[in-house]
Amino acid sequence: MKLLVCVKQTPDSTVRVKVAGDGRSIDASQITWAISPYDEYAVELALERKDADPSTTVAVVTVGPTRSRDALRQALAMGCDEAILVTGAAAESLDGLAVARALAKVVEEAKPALVLCGRQASDDDQGLVGQALAETLGWPHVSTITKFRPADAGPAGSVDGIDVWREVEGGHEVWRTSGPVVLTVQKSEKEPRYPSLPGIMKAKKKEIPEKDASSLGVDAGGAKLEIVKMEPPPARGGGKIVKDGDMKQTAAELVRLLREEAKIL
Amino acid sequence: MIAPTTGNALLIGALIVVWAVGWGLFVRRAWQLYRWLRLGRDEDRTEHPARRLRDELVIYLGQRKLFKRPYLVRGIAHALIFWGFLIITVGTVDLFVSGVFGYRLPGTGTAPFVWTVDLFALAVVASIALAFVRRIFLPPPRMHVALDGYLILAGIAFLMITLLVFETAGLVAGVAAEGSADPPLGRAILGLWPSPFPGESAAAVYGAAWWAHLVGVAAFAAYLPQSKHLHIFTTLPNVFFRSQRPRGALDLIDGxxxxxxxxxxxxxxxxxxxxxxxxxxxxxxxxxxxxxxxxxxxxxxxxxxxxxxxxxxxxxxxxxxxxxxxxxxxxxxxxxxxxxxxxxxxxxxxxxxxxxxxxxxxxxxxxxxxxxxxxxxxVPPEAQRSLTNIERAGNPWGQPPDTRADWAKDPAVPTFAEQPGAEWLYFVGCAASFDRRNQKVARATVEVLRAAGVSFAILGVEETCNGDPARRIGNEYLWQTQARQNIETFGRYGIKKVIASCPHCFNTIANEYPQLGGSYEVVHATQLVQRLVQDGRLALRDGAARDAVAYHDPCYLGRHNRVYDEPRDVLDAIPGVERVEIEPYHRERGFCCGAGGGRMWMEEKVGQRVNHRRMDQILAVDAKTPVTKVASGCPFCLIMLDEAVGARDVQDRIKPIDVLELVATHIRPPGAQTEARSDEVEHLGRASG
CATH class of the missing domain: 1.10.1060 (Fumarate Reductase Iron-sulfur Protein; Chain B, domain 2)
Structure with missing residues (x-):
């Protein structure tokens, strides 16, 4: 089985993001980039399938500026077999739908049995690309999954379909889907694996083919969305510690503050 | 004494065959063990030959490490058996040589030698008895008590008893060699019990015991390399080739x-x-x-x-x-x-x-x-998280790297970029940079250094994790990456002298950075303060409070670097502070807080928490000598002790504190106490980010 994982390179969660001077983008000068966390779960889920069945191959693709190559290297270091970088001037400013269209071309060429995406990217949190990709391809999709595996083999040993687990309140739903499908990933059971050093060294040497976004029929003008303004969240005011007096007095003071100052009681 | 084989070619032949078989088996097994040993990778352990010889004298011959306090009695017993073994072996070789060639080794007939052999034989028998009693009635909880140990003890006892028997019987049978001193123990036995051997049996008993002794030695030789008793030989090279690296330094993976x-x-x-x-x-x-x-x-x-x-x-x-x-x-x-x-x-x-x-x-x-x-x-998931955090954010907690120097904004601490000529680098470390409680230690350190007029600066956001947690978790590659980056930064500013308030930073920069070409004069803050106090550059005032301060030895300061006295000297120099020792778990036996080796960032789900056990040891001391503070010189110890006083509900009367904080409160004018209240303290979690 061939799996394709779509990832996005986003600022690492340890980075304190600042708005750039233009007021419409983030200041990229001090940023450490990484694979978006949900996408990392998607990579882990794909690799767990490969652990279970070594005949599985896992390819990873990203659409973005050339620095996104590092995200692909990270996925290769974790154990993915091949990587495809869709880049070029056109790839710098695409919106979710345009990214999905570019990915659809890659999927048509690579012909994977299923496609995994993170449920949303950690930078813009739109949660759009997976579903848009499925629609563009005309494939079914299941969102926010936590596990998948081939359904029990039929009498001829052929795979009937894929069983998919979704976390719901208090338990799991199990879905069965046939044929090619797009899955968006909520979480993997295990934390995304730590790349081994030989894995990192091998990934460093691996060839990553590059596709120009415009050659896939998308261009910079294709974006339907435009960011007008970005602003940081308002600075948090200092908290207040109620500590004078005994327990009764502090409780009374707390109620008074919640009622009169915070006005939430 | 005249050997029973004297003049009998058949018996001499038998003795040679018995010894050849016994020692042949020994050599065969030893060769096998040696070949397996050679499977291991090469490692040069020949540097510092003089120190190695000294170790051999002190640790092997002197048995120094056996005499540690809780083991003193058995340590002495062991040393007696060991020294006895060395002396009596000469006697045994003499027995064999005289049995085969009829020739005595020089000196073996003299009274001093005979006396020494006998006294040690007696001491060995007594020690063996002690060992038996201990194993049977008071087995040490952690000792692996197995048949092997009993066989070895029985074997040694057998050799000593046969020795005493043939010596005594030899005296009665009158087989003493000309010019040879009488064995004193045999004499003593005969003094108490004049005729232990009825009739003419003394000669027969002499012969039998003599043979039993020499056959016993051969059997023992064959058994030895099959058992843990092999240590009597392997300890010799094992001590000689012990690591001469600083204890705190791990081995470098080259290339x-x-x-x-x-x-x-x-x-x-x-x-x-x-x-x-x-x-x-x-x-x-x-x-x-x-x-x-x-x-x-x-x-x-x-x-x-x-x-x-x-x-x-x-x-x-x-x-x-x-x-x-x-x-x-x-x-x-x-x-x-x-x-x-x-x-x-x-x-x-x-x-x-x-x-x-x-x-x-x-x-x-x-x-x-x-x-x-x-x-x-x-790697355990939380440890993996801390490694990823070091890779991406330069600190194991995953705090934004551009906030590293936020603690140093008010009052402002100069960076090397601002003050390139500073004499010392204060390497703050991740804990004191990001953990709110430990930021107070960093500020205290700055205050003390300023009061003493030390020229210093920090690296600010150019500092990155020293790599210690990564190296100890096993990611040598990440340690090397971090270390090279810091060495590069140090080099850019021409830094030669480094102060660290964290023993982990101190240890890895002092002992491990030289492996990558970064050699500096590195001190822990307590070492520098001790020097400053000694030189009269830092005057300590009497504080308002009287404090009984228990000193907790951080492992990477104490055992790894043998910095035991400096922090104690500093505490002793503070007026109003009475130092309390957490006996017996102090100095070389200091009990870990539980955070080293990357454990700081891992969950601790099994068993009791190590820091709680440590707290219980402190409370046991506190029950006899009430303690008001427990001081340490390590940010991780501080975090662990803070958690532990809470868990034991003693946070109102025992306060964990860093030695530097104590010093800082005693250089300020009286009344200007700015110590943290423990309820305002906020620690970073174990595996956030």
């Missing part, structure tokens, strides 16, 4: 980018010295006695780490020697639970300190962790 495997993926990847450690272990369990992980119910047992390596070598050795491409089982996968044992280690080095035969447990554990971390990427 890491060109390698295909890292750490111990096979017994072949452990060095020959690490394998020799296995042959040398006597299963005494002293390492296990001191292990904080084992004491609190974790699966780790340092003795087992050593014995597992030995057992694996004994089981796989023949196969691996036959087939050069066979790599056998990775030591970290020797048992299914092995990885849990390895991750439980805090690298506190209590085991290494305790071992009487200089076994190096830590290097094995880290080599196995290296294999797990770098080859398999198999």
């Amino acid at each position: 890491i980018e060109e390698r295909e495997t890292f750490g111990a993926g096979s017994v072949r990847d452990l060095s020959w010295k690490q394998l020799l450690d296995g042959y040398t272990c006597t299963e005494c369990g002293r390492c296990s006695d001191q292990c904080p992980a084992l004491a609190t119910g974790k699966p780790l047992d340092p003795q087992k780490i050593v014995l597992d390596v030995r057992d694996q070598l004994l089981r796989e050795g023949a196969r691996l020697v036959r087939d050069g491409s066979d790599r056998g089982t990775p030591p970290a996968r020797w048992k299914p639970t092995k990885t849990e044992e390895l991750w439980a280690c805090t690298t506190c080095a209590a085991c290494v300190e305790a071992c009487p035969v200089t076994i190096e447990h830590l290097d094995k554990i880290v080599d196995m962790r290296r294999w797990l971390a770098m080859n398999e990427g198999d």
Whole structure:
């Protein structure tokens, strides 16, 4: 089985993001980039399938500026077999739908049995690309999954379909889907694996083919969305510690503050 | 005495055959063990020959490490058996030589020699009796009491008793050699009991006991290399080739980018010295006695780490020697639970300190962790998170790297970029940079340095994690990356002298950065303060409060670097502070807080928490001498102790504090107390980010 994982390179969660001077983008000068966390779960889920069945191959693709190559290297270091970088001037400013269209071309060429995406990217949190990709391809999709595996083999040993687990309140739903499908990933059971050093060294040497976004029929003008303004969240005011007096007095003071100052009681 | 074989070619032949068989078996096994030892990777252990010879005299011949306090009586007993063995061996060789050639070794007939042999024989018998009693009635909890030990003790007892019997019987039978002194013990026995041998039997008893003794020696020789008693030989090289690196320094993996495997993926990847450690272990369990992980119910047992390596070598050795491409089982996968044992280690080095035969447990554990971390990427998830955080944010907590110097904004602390000529670098470390409680220690350090007029600066956001947690978790590659980056930054500013308030920063910069070409004069803050006080550059005032301060030894300051006295001197120099020792768990026996070896960032779900056990030890002292503060010199100890006083509900009367904070409160004008209230303290979690 061939799996394709779509990832996005986003600022690492340890980075304190600042708005750039233009007021419409983030200041990229001090940023450490990484694979978006949900996408990392998607990579882990794909690799767990490969652990279970070594005949599985896992390819990873990203659409973005050339620095996104590092995200692909990270996925290769974790154990993915091949990587495809869709880049070029056109790839710098695409919106979710345009990214999905570019990915659809890659999927048509690579012909994977299923496609995994993170449920949303950690930078813009739109949660759009997976579903848009499925629609563009005309494939079914299941969102926010936590596990998948081939359904029990039929009498001829052929795979009937894929069983998919979704976390719901208090338990799991199990879905069965046939044929090619797009899955968006909520979480993997295990934390995304730590790349081994030989894995990192091998990934460093691996060839990553590059596709120009415009050659896939998308261009910079294709974006339907435009960011007008970005602003940081308002600075948090200092908290207040109620500590004078005994327990009764502090409780009374707390109620008074919640009622009169915070006005939430 | 005249040997019973004298003039009888048949008996001489029999004696030669018996000894040839016994020692032949010894040599055969020794050769086999040597060949298996050679499976280990090469490691040069010949530097500092003079120190090695001194170790041999002090540790091997002098038995120094056996006399540690809790083991003093058995240590003396052991030393008597050992010294007895050395002396009596000369006598044994003499017996054999005179039995075969009828020739006495020079000096063996003299009264001093005969007296020494007899006195030691008596001491050995008494010590063996003590050992038997202890094993049967008071078995030490961690000692591996097995048949092997009893056989060895019985064997030694047999040799000593036969020696005394043939000496006594020889006196009665009148076989004393001309000009040879009488054995005093035989004389004494005959003095008490004039005719122990009825009729003419003395000569027969003499002959029988003599033969029993010499056949016994041959049998013992054959048995020895099959048993843990082999240590009487292997300790000799094991002490000689002990590591002469600073204890706090782990081994460098050279040319890491060109390698295909890292750490111990096979017994072949452990060095020959690490394998020799296995042959040398006597299963005494002293390492296990001191292990904080084992004491609190974790699966780790340092003795087992050593014995597992030995057992694996004994089981796989023949196969691996036959087939050069066979790599056998990775030591970290020797048992299914092995990885849990390895991750439980805090690298506190209590085991290494305790071992009487200089076994190096830590290097094995880290080599196995290296294999797990770098080859398999198999690291506990929280530890993995801390490694990723170091990679991406330059600190294990995953705090935004551009906030590293936020603590130093008010009052402003100069950076090297602002003040390039500063004499000292204050390497703040991640804990004091990001953890709110420990930021107070950083501020206190700055205040003290300023008060003493020390020229210093920090690196600010240019500082990055020193790499210690990564190296101890097993990610040598990440340590090297971090270390090279810091060395590069130090070099850019021409930094020669470094102050660290964290013992982990101190240890790795002082002892490990030289492996990558970064050599500096490095001091821990308490060492510098001690010097400043001594030189009269820092005057300490009497504070308002009287404090009884228990001093907790951080492992990477104490055991790893033997900085025991400086922090104590500093405490003693503070007026109004009375130092309390956490006896007996202090100095060399200081009990870990539980945070070393990357454990700071791992969950502790099994057994009791190590810091709670440590707190209980402090409370036991407190019950006799009330303690108001517990001082340490390490940010991780501080975090652990803070948690522990809360867990034991003593936070209102015992306050964890850093030595530097205490110093800082005593350089301020009286009344200007700005100490933290413990309820305002906020620590970073174990694995956030």
